[in-house]
Amino acid sequence: MNTNRLSKTICAALNNQMTKEAHAAQIYLSYAAWAAEAGYDGIANFLFRHANEERNHMMKILEYILERGAKVTVSAIPAPPANPKNVQDCFEKTFQSEVDNTEAIYKIVKLSFDESDWATWNFIQWFVKEQTEEETMVMNMLDKLKIAGGANASGESLYSLDRDMQSMPDDATLAQEKTAENP
Numbered sequence: 001m002n003t004n005r006l007s008k009t010i011c012a013a014l015n016n017q018m019t020k021e022a023h024a025a026q027i028y029l030s031y032a033a034w035a036a037e038a039g040y041d042g043i044a045n046f047l048f049r050h051a052n053e054e055r056n057h058m059m060k061i062l063e064y065i066l067e068r069g070a071k072v073t074v075s076a077i078p079a080p081p082a083n084p085k086n087v088q089d090c091f092e093k094t095f096q097s098e099v100d101n102t103e104a105i106y107k108i109v110k111l112s113f114d115e116s117d118w119a120t121w122n123f124i125q126w127f128v129k130e131q132t133e134e135e136t137m138v139m140n141m142l143d144k145l146k147i148a149g150g151a152n153a154s155g156e157s158l159y160s161l162d163r164d165m166q167s168m169p170d171d172a173t174l175a176q177e178k179t180a181e182n183p
């Protein structure tokens with residue numbers, strides 16, 4: 001008996017997204033190693049934690065495909081891009097990676113909507129919120145770097161930022177969680 005509940009197109013899109021999440025993990029891992037080698041242990045710690053988070057996203061998708069009775073296809077992960085030139089470049093590249101990931105998630109949202117696959121549409125909503133958090137988090141980092149001087153930030157500013165990132169929360173507060181009393 002065939003128990004597959006995913007169309008071929010949605011299954012392919014989810015398998016592709018699983019690979020994108022693994023690639024995102026590799027990007028974070030690569031940039032974390034770069035930061036550690038450059039002496040930015042706080043930034044490295046932050047990036048290592050996010051590499052693990054991306055691997056968890058990959059596993060969520062893998063498990064969902066299996067739970068829907070479809071076939072998981074594990075594909076080769078592209079190599080991460082070249083190391084950043086500086087901390088500003090690191091977070092600009094990280095932001096672009098998150099935006100690319102968001103756009104891929106949105107395509108799955110649209111596909112599941114178009115096919116009336118409400119289980120997948122519901123499942124992928126978690127990723128929509130997660131991507132909003134990821135983009136907000138990196139935009140906040142870019143704002144902090146801008147204040148510190150951007151690509152020309154002083155060593156003292158980068159030291160302070162690096163130290164702060166050691167214990168920085170992994171989630172950003174989203175607009176829907178804010179109120180007039182707690183902006």
